[in-house]
Amino acid sequence: MIMIHIKENKCDFCGTCVAVCPVDAIEMAEADLKIIHETCIDCDICVWICPIDVLESRENPEEEVVND
Amino acid sequence: MTDFDVVVVGGGPAGSMAAWYAAKGGAKTIILEKDRDIGYPVRCGEAVSDAGLRQFVEPEPNWIAASISNIRMVSPNGTVIDTAGQALGYVLHRRIFDYDIANKAVQAGAHILTKAYVTGLLFDNGRVSGVEYEYLGEKRTLSAKVVIGADGVESRVGRWAGLRTALKLRDTESCVQFSVANVDVDPERIDFYVGHNYAPGGYLWVFPKGDGKANIGLGVVGSEAKHYKAIDLLNRFMEKEFPNASTLTMICGGVPVAKTLKKYTADGIMLTGDAARMVNPVTGGGIVSGMHGGKLAGTTAAEAVEAGDFSEKFFDRYVKGWNKAGGEDHARLYRIADAVDSLSDPDLDDIAASLSKVPQEKRSLLKIFTTAAKKRPSILIDVARAFAGF
Numbered sequence: 001m002i003m004i005h006i007k008e009n010k011c012d013f014c015g016t017c018v019a020v021c022p023v024d025a026i027e028m029a030e031a032d033l034k035i036i037h038e039t040c041i042d043c044d045i046c047v048w049i050c051p052i053d054v055l056e057s058r059e060n061p062e063e064e065v066v067n068d
Numbered sequence: 069m070t071d072f073d074v075v076v077v078g079g080g081p082a083g084s085m086a087a088w089y090a091a092k093g094g095a096k097t098i099i100l101e102k103d104r105d106i107g108y109p110v111r112c113g114e115a116v117s118d119a120g121l122r123q124f125v126e127p128e129p130n131w132i133a134a135s136i137s138n139i140r141m142v143s144p145n146g147t148v149i150d151t152a153g154q155a156l157g158y159v160l161h162r163r164i165f166d167y168d169i170a171n172k173a174v175q176a177g178a179h180i181l182t183k184a185y186v187t188g189l190l191f192d193n194g195r196v197s198g199v200e201y202e203y204l205g206e207k208r209t210l211s212a213k214v215v216i217g218a219d220g221v222e223s224r225v226g227r228w229a230g231l232r233t234a235l236k237l238r239d240t241e242s243c244v245q246f247s248v249a250n251v252d253v254d255p256e257r258i259d260f261y262v263g264h265n266y267a268p269g270g271y272l273w274v275f276p277k278g279d280g281k282a283n284i285g286l287g288v289v290g291s292e293a294k295h296y297k298a299i300d301l302l303n304r305f306m307e308k309e310f311p312n313a314s315t316l317t318m319i320c321g322g323v324p325v326a327k328t329l330k331k332y333t334a335d336g337i338m339l340t341g342d343a344a345r346m347v348n349p350v351t352g353g354g355i356v357s358g359m360h361g362g363k364l365a366g367t368t369a370a371e372a373v374e375a376g377d378f379s380e381k382f383f384d385r386y387v388k389g390w391n392k393a394g395g396e397d398h399a400r401l402y403r404i405a406d407a408v409d410s411l412s413d414p415d416l417d418d419i420a421a422s423l424s425k426v427p428q429e430k431r432s433l434l435k436i437f438t439t440a441a442k443k444r445p446s447i448l449i450d451v452a453r454a455f456a457g458f
Contacts, residue, residue, distance in 0.1 A: 014111060015222025016242060016322030019235045020290065024227050029185045029202075030103050048294040051242045051320035 002042055003060040004035050010054045017046035017055060072098050073373040074366075075199055075212040076178075077186045077225050079106045079170055081355055082341025083218030085124065085362030086369070087173035087180075090216070093370020098210070099173065100184040100201055102219075107166030111321035112355070113245060113283050115258055115275050117157040120356035124363065127158065128168060133277040134159040137256045143420030144263030144413040159258070159275045159283065160355075169359075189215065189228045189337075195378065196229055196336030213378050214369040215337045218362060221322045223343035229334045233343065237290030239326035241270050241352055244298040245285025247317040251310045253282050261286075261305075263413045268292040270352075272305060284310070287323055287352060289409070325349040327402045328390070333383040340365040346390070346398070349405040357394060364389040 011033050018026045025039035026046060047055045074090040076083045079101035090097040103109070114133070121127055136157045141149045170180060183204060190198035190209060198211035217225030221240075226233040253259075253276045261272040269289025276282050284306065288298045298320070306313060324345045332344040340346065341358035348357055368386040372378050411419075 012318075012320045014319070014321040015220065016240065016320070018222035018224065019233075019322050019324065020237060020240055022234050024224065024234075027224075028222060030183065045237060045290075049237060049240060049242050049290050049322065051244045051288075051293075051298040051322075053297050053299065 001060050002057055003037060004040055004042065004044070004046060005056050005058060005060070006033055006035065007054050007056060010052065012052060012054075014051065016049050016051060020045050020049050070198070070211040070213055072096050072210060072212045074098075074214045074216060074369045075100065075210055076216045076218055076366075077199065078102075078218035078220055078341075078343070079166070079180060079182070080218060080220060080341065080358065081166060081169055082343075082346075082358035082362035082365075083216070084166070084169040084173045085359045086216045086218055086340055086366035087178040088169070088176050089363050089366030090214075090369045090373075091173060091176040091178040091366075093367060093374070095214075095370045095373045097173070097178040097366075097369075099170070099178060099180045100186055100199065100210075101180065101182045102185040104183050105163075106170045106180065106182065107163040109319055110162040110317075111319055112162050113273055113275050113285055113352075114160045114162050114277075115157060115273075115353070116160055116355045117353075121158070123356070124359045125169070125172075131160050131165040131168065132158045133161050133281075134255055134275070136258050136276075138254065138258075140254075140257055140259040141420065142259060142261045142266075143417045144265055145417045145420075147417060147420035147424050149420055149424060150257070159277055161277075186219070186225065189225065192336075194335065196334065199225075213336070213373055216362075216365050216369060217337060217339040217343050218341050218358075218365075219343050221324050221342045223339065225337070226329075226332065226339045226343060229337045231329065231331055231334060231337075231339060233329060233339070233345075235290075235322075235324055235326060235345070237293070239324060239345075239349075240290040241287030241323040241325055242290055242293040242298050242320075243270075243285055243287040243323055243352075244302050244318070244320045245283055246302065246306065246313070246315045247277070247281065247283050247319075248306075248310065248313040248315050249279075249281050251280055251282050251284070251313045253280075263416050265413070266305065267298075267301060268296050269409060272302075281316070284313075289325075323347060323352040323354070325352055325402075325405055328398055333380050333387060335380050336378045338365045338368065338383055338386055346394070349398070349402045350408070357398075360394055361390060364393070 073095035270287035272286035347354035
């Protein structure tokens, strides 16, 4: 299954992805970014807009979910 | 009895102005700021026009990193256009500036809580009646008569109230900035580089901050951001133009270069500043527009508390105030931004070439506008004016 992922230790928490998300599927606190996968429609807009290439859209093998 | 009359979400210039004027009008007011600090991290190029700032506050010397008397535009092929010296504006220390504006709100009677992350709204019969927030991991609520969403480009407060704040890619600039040391820049001049090779659908800026320091950043329009990452373009520019620079701070962020929202009020809530998309869509400047919106929202909130009316209808005076003060101008600026977007790199070079024939001593802003107008569409006049006003 294709899902949006956050590359670890790279996010600057600027909120640009939150601003463009059409379905309000991203939450951001001071230093915490979360993709709400149940809401996310995998449109990839957040991946494109990110100024420093923190987000990626890729397959989600089960073993990786454990580490998320 | 509510906990507060007015709860302001976000402690940037828009939120602090809103709290200042709400408190000044007699409302019991609090700002909830999600970060640990007011004024930090600084997600801003920090340039502001003197005239814009003076509408709201007398500039304090310790806010000012550099006083600007010259604007340079660099076209895609490197043609340079300088304007003759005149006092135009400042590059601020936003960290100090934001503190002081917040302090003005406090002096007027407002409270501030940092590390207070708003997670949702409270509703009473469909009307916004407060906020849910987390403070140091503890879930809390605050009831309020009016909530003001000044929660920036990433605003979610509006969404929770049913306001449509999601930005289109074409209305969003994807930006990165390095605050650097050891660069040889004119301490009184701000530079804008335009064109596809620097920043597709946006521009690159070099804003001096004194002592060989500068804010150097760029924005790529969202619709181009799939193919051009802001960070890659900025690294390429720095290697070429400032190879000896050291980075003191690196920051990224989104700038809404949109029309002001169609609807930014509802029963019990008003949005302001970046959250309401009040940023100048040509320059991406949002300090002055945010202060303006915040002042209007705060004033209206205090009046609403006094009148005991927190309806969307009552907040019409806020919308009218914004439309009168800057809203129509804002709509015009958006049309300009749209037109500039359609200019190719050769178009921009062409305009720059004709401008460069104007003698240096005659390069007042007005003269440049006139020359540009002869060569190319009059929109260029408006662009230059928009920059002069930041």
